Amino acid sequence: MAGQQSIILHHYDRSPYSEKIRLALRMKNLGWCSVDIPNIMPKPLLMPLTGGYRKTPVMQIGADIYCDTAMILRVLEERFPMPQIELPGHEGLSSMIGSWTDGKWFQTSVGIIFGALGDHVPEEFKKDREEMSGRPFDTKAMAALAPMLRDQWRAQLHWIEERLEGGQGAGGGQWIIGMKPGLVDVHVFMNPWFMEQNVPDFLETCFKTAPRAKDWYERMKEIEGQTPETITGEQAIEIACNAAPRLKAAKTEGELQEFVPGEHVAVAPDDYGRDWVEGEIVIATPERIILHRHDEQAETINIHFPRTGFMVRRVG
Incomplete structure (x- = not known):
């Protein structure tokens, strides 16, 4: 039964980027929950979680939302380090x-x-x-x-x-x-x-x-893993509502634009699907940026993005 600490993947079967994450989940033999999403807009049950980010896939753990495969893979390795897939010689x-x-x-x-x-x-x-x-x-x-x-x-x-x-x-x-x-x-x-x-x-x-x-x-x-549990988008939103984002100390680290914690910014991909997601900075480092935001449906969430491939600008 899906819980607040379950890995939830919002994806669709024929998505190549989703297959990359599904493969990583098989290699790490992790249990996970599957939410099938449309391959085109609108995505009404995903937008409350992502603040407007529309690309596939998106990973959710409780009230933490992870966008882009680079971010998802990094977090899977950090939060579930065994078995390791970023092997010696693979770093960077x-x-x-x-x-x-x-x-x-x-x-x-x-x-x-x-x-x-x-x-x-x-x-x-x-x-x-x-x-x-x-x-x-x-x-x-x-x-x-x-x-x-x-x-x-x-x-x-x-x-x-x-x-x-x-x-x-x-x-x-x-x-x-x-x-x-x-x-x-x-x-x-x-x-x-x-x-x-x-x-x-x-x-x-x-x-x-x-x-x-x-x-x-x-x-x-031939690599096999666990069969996912299927849940609905409504259930995923309910899980986010009943959870709180993972506690992290607010910080910024060597920001070239001199961003500070709590500052209101917007983040978007730098190639296509440039839908700006607004929120307050929780963490900003050379590797990632985490935005805190409130949504009427999903309530309080943190959205995680990698820095490579994403633009960040001040709002207001």
């Missing part, structure tokens, strides 16, 4: 690799997938993504670029092939870094998984020249 490097897999490689995946799906993409989905990105979601243009994007995608897959081949001399070669799977593997897994869900024939074609990457990917898919 996992974030660098995650920036590539979530950025350049993912955008290449998007062009290939939606260029292939073409007219099968619902108009409401296209409109939602146009509103989120601020630019046209043109599947015909993606289809025209797809042959070149496929070359680009396979070239990036071959970086993984080279890494696995190079790791053999150090007694590795089965995993991206080291003798067992870790956070780097979690980041790298996302784009092949996204391809398999949508254009599996293309993925198999790429794997023909990357057999070590294929073997690694198949072993990653």
Whole structure:
């Protein structure tokens, strides 16, 4: 039964970023609760928790709300350190690799997938993504670029092939870094998984020249974890209402904009989905910012964001 300390993941099945977190949960063998959310706006049962942040996934523990996969992965490792997935040699490097897999490689995946799906993409989905990105979601243009994007995608897959081949001399070669799977593997897994869900024939074609990457990917898919408990968005809001944010001493640390605890600010992604979330600073460091806010439905909550990939500005 879901409680105030349960891990709650707000996600949908085909979300590639959600699969990254689901994989981490399997690797850590953690129990969790699943809240299925729409893949487009409106998201009326999520907005009270996030203050307007609309991207997927979002993790909730009680009245603490964690936005962006980078923040979620960091918190999972901090609050549930065993078994460890940020392994020796992964520190810092996992974030660098995650920036590539979530950025350049993912955008290449998007062009290939939606260029292939073409007219099968619902108009409401296209409109939602146009509103989120601020630019046209043109599947015909993606289809025209797809042959070149496929070359680009396979070239990036071959970086993984080279890494696995190079790791053999150090007694590795089965995993991206080291003798067992870790956070780097979690980041790298996302784009092949996204391809398999949508254009599996293309993925198999790429794997023909990357057999070590294929073997690694198949072993990653075999990782098992706990089956989540399904709860509703209403139940998740009720859990937030009945909990209090985890107690943390207010502080700011080396703020270049000279923010101070309690200051009213707004936070938004720096790429797309720029919906500004307002609140009072609880903590601001080079790694994260935590906002305290009150919502009529969710009541008192703390919302956690990473600093990389997010903008912060004063309000008022």
